[in-house]
Amino acid sequence: MLEDVTSSVVRVALKGLAQRQRVIADNIANIETPRFLAGRVQFEDALRTAVETGTSPREVAPEVARSLEPTRENGNNVNLDHETLSHMDTTLRYQTMLKALDSKYGMLRSVIRGGA
Template sequence: MLEDVTSSAVRVALKGLSQRQRVIADNIANIETPGFLAGRVQFEDALRTAVSSGSSPQDVAPSVGRSLEPTRENGNNVNLDHETLSHMDTVLRYQTMLKALDSKYSLLRSVIKGGA
């Protein structure tokens, strides 16, 4: 009951978003590091494909790649504006996923208690 597709997909999304938050923090911490290429986390397409094809979302893992955006003279391509917006978007998505999981568990608690 706790391992349905929705719960699994939400947990995978939380894992991917958490990884994205760590990568964004790493990007910002290295904004002045010569030759540093910003990291990017991808998982949404794989998760969407898994859910739509009936595969287990549990098998989806976030992948981290390097940004191919142009670099500055020092070889670094971290863009603080992009990282800030990405961070805000990630936080909002993370909060939404937490609310979805909380709602699911609240519903289960209500059913277990007998709807009281």
């Protein structure tokens, strides 16, 4: 399998975005759970640093941390508006990464076929 920096970055981004979608779903599912703290997934800064420093993007793993945002009376801090917007943003980013990967493979197919 051909593995270049671009493909590695896109794959790591897809992995991180998929993890974020799972965490968002978990947050929404627990919106009424007392003392539940919303999860947040971070990977973009680590991925950017890996690319800038020339280290392998494949070493980057998404990190899940609990939100430190203020809580409601029951100790829960899930905000449905925030989760909904985050879900839409993450979905659009995921689709963009899939299109980038598809374009990359489309170019490779074209080269293999001789540009026809």
